[in-house]
Amino acid sequence: MSTADTLTTADSLAQRPEGLPDAFTELLGRLSASAVDPVTSALVDAAVEVWRRPGFDSFLSLPQLSFVPFGYQVQTAQTVLRRMRGRAILADEVGLGKTIEAGLVLSELRMRGLADRTLVLTPAGLVEQWREELERKFGLPTVIARGQGWEETDAERPVVLASIAAARREPLKSLLTGGQWDVVVADEAHRLRNPRSASGKLARALHARYLLLLTATPVENRLQDLYELVSLVAPGLLGTPAQFRQRHAGAGTDPSAPRNLDQLRARTREVMVRHRRSEVEVLLPQRLAETVLVAPSQEEAELYAGVAARIRAEAKDASSARLLTLRGLTRLAGSSPQAVAPALAKAGWPDLAALARGIEGSTKAELLLERLRRHNGQGEKVLVFTAFRQTLDALAARLEREGVPAAVYHGSLSRRGKEAAVAAFRDQAPVLLSTESAGEGRNLQFCHVMANVDLPWNPMQIEQRLGRLHRVGQEHDVVLTNLVAQGTIEQRILHVLESKINLFELVVGELDMILGRVDEDFDFEASVFDAFATAGDDAEFAERLERLGERLVSARTDYLDSRGAVDALVGGDDGQEAGR
Known part of the structure; x- marks a missing residue:
């Protein structure tokens, strides 16, 4: 030199x-x-x-956010970064915003240059929701990993999003586990706790400096559940499996009654934050749901009865592919004649297709129009959902003839077209007609009235629809009207969901917790169709649905018991301590 x-x-x-x-x-x-x-x-x-560089007492990312987080969420992020050193289990009760807490931690690490490579693992149905949360609320670029990997993007340091199911399959698994991540976030992390499962093996093969596990139920049926999750974020904190059992395994299998409970609580609080709704002031408005039974016209009733009878007769000897077609026909028949007509022709039932084409309009459309005028007259916007494009088009044409302005939103629109439809609904149109596309990833809190022209057989889709309006930021009670034709499968489904698990009274996220306890591979829609197609008559179908409802009741009880067990283990009598 x-x-x-x-x-x-x-x-x-x-x-x-x-x-x-x-x-x-x-x-x-x-x-x-x-x-x-x-x-x-x-x-x-x-x-x-x-x-x-300021310490984590000062959050650099807060001015960059497009929303104002709750105090307990910021407090949680500070606790994770200051005391838990970025490796933690976020175990808030459902509906309190674990995604927001994780986003705050991630944003803060990125602003300090500590999170250039970030991976988010989530159930398949939540990938788009995570993308929306990170991009819209935190301004973080994302890219979705599938099959062979993820596409190149001009965005700087994008967050890689992957479904757990896709991530545990080759070649994507090797791509994700072959390198070093700065941050890994795992949502619904209770799916990762079994070290012998494919998901559990994936989690243990990932390498990351910072690790966030998000789950409202770190403990369910076994105390060992807690051990496995804690050992992921802090290996050795609870000792070896044998030491853990010796110190804490109580008599029997009840996870809410371990030995040396105070010691276990102290250890878990080193890596776990849990808030309960009773501890924080996060009050969502009420859901005011009503089900309106619509008496179909004679022609509509004849069409539905004919389709149902034909499906039952053919389902007995149908192949798997044909059964899927028949299931789709059953759902279409419950939506509108316009929706089911082309599908009937394609299925090889020209007589029923002709009957459907001969029906103009629908009784549901008449009743919907009446409701729309009432709400619009009171200055209220209305979000109208249907599962099928044909029903959407028929409703749009009818509203146009009646002089009711409406924006239209469906999956075939470009991204710009979707944005324009939402903007038109927000600023001008009193009605938004939408397919399921707006049931995922769209926040429409400026509206508080919703109508379902038809109902998905999957209750999670019902919840997703409602979640567009009933979420943090909604300032009014959410008014929901379900238009259900009498004598249809939809009527029976809604009865089961309302009477057995109080569907419309659940907190956001609780439905998924309940359905996940029925059976690992439980498919509500498939179970309903199987009960319908194989029943000898409507009375037998009703009996089978009743048994299905009892399984839901049992699952709901298990969920409540599990929530109580978690509170006993980590909630304690000073719930705020975990956030300090």
Whole structure:
């Protein structure tokens, strides 16, 4: 190094930032008195930059957010970063915003250059929801990983989103587990706790400096559940499996009655944050749901009866592919004649297709029009859902003839077209007609009235529809009207869901917790169709649905018991301590 270089470095070191601790001042003094090579100089610059950077007491990312998080959510993120060093289990009760807490942690790490490579694992149905939350609320770019990997993007340091199901299959699994991640976030992390399952093996093969596990139920049926999750974020904290059992396994299998409970609570609080709704002031408005039984016209009733009878007769000897077609026909028949007509022709039933084409309009459309005028007259916007494009088009044409302005939203629109439809609904149109596309990833809290022209057989889709309006930021009670034709499968489904699990009174997220306890591979829609197609008559179908309803009741009881067990283990009597 030349003399000139030495003098330049010494001069720059002599320009000491004000307010440095004595230790740094002394170090800089020694370095300025001697020749300094560029490597040493760079190290000093880096040390000064680290010192200047504020600690996690100050959150740099808050001014960049497009929303204002609740105080307990910011407090949780600070606890994770300051005390838990970025490896934690977020175990808030459902509906309190674990996604927001994880987003706050991730945003803060990224702003400090500590999260260039981030992976988010989530159930398949939540990938788009995570994408919306990260991009719209936190301004974080995302890319979705599938099959062979993920596409290149111009975005800087995109967050990689992957469904758990896709991530545990090759070749994507090797791609994700072959490198080092700065941050891994796993939603619904209770699916990862079994180390022998494919999902559990995936989680244990990932390498990350920071790890966030999100689950409202870190404990369900076994105390070992808690051990497995805690050991993922903090290996050794609870000892070896044998030591854990010796210290804490109580008599029997009840996870809410372990031995040395105070000691176990103290340990779990080192890595776990849990808030209960009773502890935080997050009050969503009410859901005011009503089911309106619509008496079909004679032609509509004849069509539905004919379709149902034909499906039952053919289902007995149908192939798997044909059964899927028949299931789709059954759902279409419950929506509108316009929706089912082309499907009947394609299925090879021209007589029923002709009957459907001969029916103009629908009784549901008449009743919907009456409701829309009432709400619009009161200055209320209305979000109208249907599962099928044909029904959507028929409703749009009818409203246009009646002079009722309506924006239209469906999956075939471009991204720009979808944005335009939402903007038109927000700023001008009193009605938005939508397929399921708006049931995923769209927040429409400026509206508080919703009508279902038909009902999905999957209750989670019903919840997703309602979740567009009933969420944090909604300032009014949400009014929901379900238009259900008498004598249809939809009527029976809704009866089961309302009478057995109080569907419309559940907190956001609780439905998924309940359905997940019926059976690992439980498919509500498939179970309903199987009960319908194989029943000898309507009375037998009703009996089978009743048995299905009892399974839901049992699952709901298990969920409530599990929630109580978690509170006993980590809730304690000072629920706020975990957030300090």
